Amino acid sequence: MDGGVVPTLAPALVSVEDLTVRFVTRDSTAHAVNGVTFSVRPGEVLCILGESGSGKSVTLRALMRLLPPGKTRISGSITVDGQDVLALNPAALRRLRGGLVSMIFQEPMTALDPVYTIGDQIAETVMRHKGVSKTVALARALELLELVKIPSAASRLNNYPHELSGGLRQRAMIAMALSCGPRLLLADEPTTALDATVQIQVLILLRKLQKEMGMGTIFVTHDLGVASEIADRIAVMYAGRVVEEGPVADVLANPLHPYTRGLMASTVHGQDRSRDIDAIPGSPPDLRQLPPGCAFAPRCSLAAGECLSAVPEPRFPAPGRMARCVRLGVPAFA
């Protein structure tokens, strides 16, 4: 682990070192994640921010070994609460999933089982991990629905997923994820599919539950606004690498990497209506044919010869800050 990034206040709950994920097919190999290193302390919220194809969701799925084993090549190391996730056998993996670590997804409709009631689905998880009776598990399910503020929770236990609105479905999925008191919550764009007035409700709920339960959380999003509402730290990913990392307020106030700066400038937020938006030119690289140097160099206005020859090593210009850019100006506070 890079000592410069994470001050060693508490032992890390999650540490990921040099994680690489490739998807191999007969015709080509997609380099989805290319040497990702980060750690999360207990009770901390890390937001992984990136656009589609940046490797943010693949990184998250690798943490729970949810990627299809046949065509995925994973290397590096993933440690969660002292367990080497990449070495776990199937039985240990089942105990980990939903117990120590649980996950919420973008689309509750596809993540929930359509033919079981909400109550049964939550109770099944509780029975499996805690070994309690169905009656006890259903009572726990009711507590959980109340915890996530589902109105008239008792009658909702008997509802099927299609009978709930989008916001309630997402709350039900959160209830299920929290049912066994996980120490680590993985959230993959859980508010992206929700309407604006519902998104903020779910974000505030998640933030509150995360604090109360002291869960470490990795929250994947493409939305700077969502990250600013929930993150303690941000890791910005581009083409399968973390290009910048730091405390959320510092990164948003003073982005170091040209990609982070470009992303902030191109996010529409109160810009002058009479001017064009400062868009990043071009499009993200093909993950099957990554350039040998900095993957952002072809779109970067600051790119120079040295950017094209080798992947930039992480630099640590300030405590807690990291950026992979060779053109990093020396900041005043460094």
Next chain:
Amino acid sequence: MAMIDPDRGGPAQPLLIARDLRKHFKVKGGAPGAVVRAVDGVSFNVFKGETLGVVGESGCGKSTLARLLLHLIEPDGGELVFDGDPVGEIRGISVNALRRQVQMVFQDSSSSLNPRMPVRDSIAFGPYVHGKTKAEAGRIARDVLVKVGLKPDLFGPRYPHELSGGQKQRINIARALAIEPRMVILDEAVSALDKSVEAQVLNLLRALKENFNLTYLFISHDLSVVRYISDRVLVMYLGAVVELGPVQDIFSRPKHPYTTALLASRPSMDPARRIEEPPITGDPPSPINPPSGCRFRTRCPHAEAVCAQTQPVLGAWNDQDSHIAACHMQVPESGHSLAIRTH
């Protein structure tokens, strides 16, 4: 094909007038008579050369509205007037003639392109159907590809799967422009794009509007994008218009409590000033049996007895500067304790 004078009605004539548009969908397997009131009496004007933004949450009817405007879905009631000509009436213009002048760009850039056709053929298809020869249509396709920033020789022969999401959306815009429309309906046209690409496409849309004297109806759930691109904004809730006005008025002095809540629900973008309490609670109710009276009253912090009894009316607009809201608090003597006073 008869030559159409490009500006029949003159500058003061709204390009499009929608009056009391209605579309109710029957609910399959639902209670007898159960209907989704997707669009329930929507009226507005689109003035020449402006961008009218339409915002609202899912299920508010904004996409159904877009489809009604082009008769992609047959309306149950109401009328459309395009540049002074009633649409689909004997003394007016036909639906086909309307579609020659109004084009649409959809959210899903892949499913709106034919996967078995090189994109230049998809673009040329419109002009060809509307009466150009194949050779002319091909030339038009090359021209519009240049206009949307794609090299015709490089991108024209490609199939949709060989293009990125942003490039596909440029193709869809090119296809819409190929028959030289006067108005383009953009239904969540940038919503599926990554932020860095979204910004490029928004810049392109602005430039095209300027260069080709277009009028836009810009539908989006993203308030920041709507604020950036629109001149006026129409806010929908459960199939009805709740507020309409110039963009700066809507964003700085919203009149309807729903608009206020929508604006307050936007993330702060500042970790030091996070939103602590949700501006409103609950989900939008089902449009199958919308609440009586004001549809927003079940989530409204100011709801009173009058709100359940009578449906507030949007009121009349005079011109592009009118700022109106369908709320009893905006109507003197409405019976609401917070109603504005006339004197």
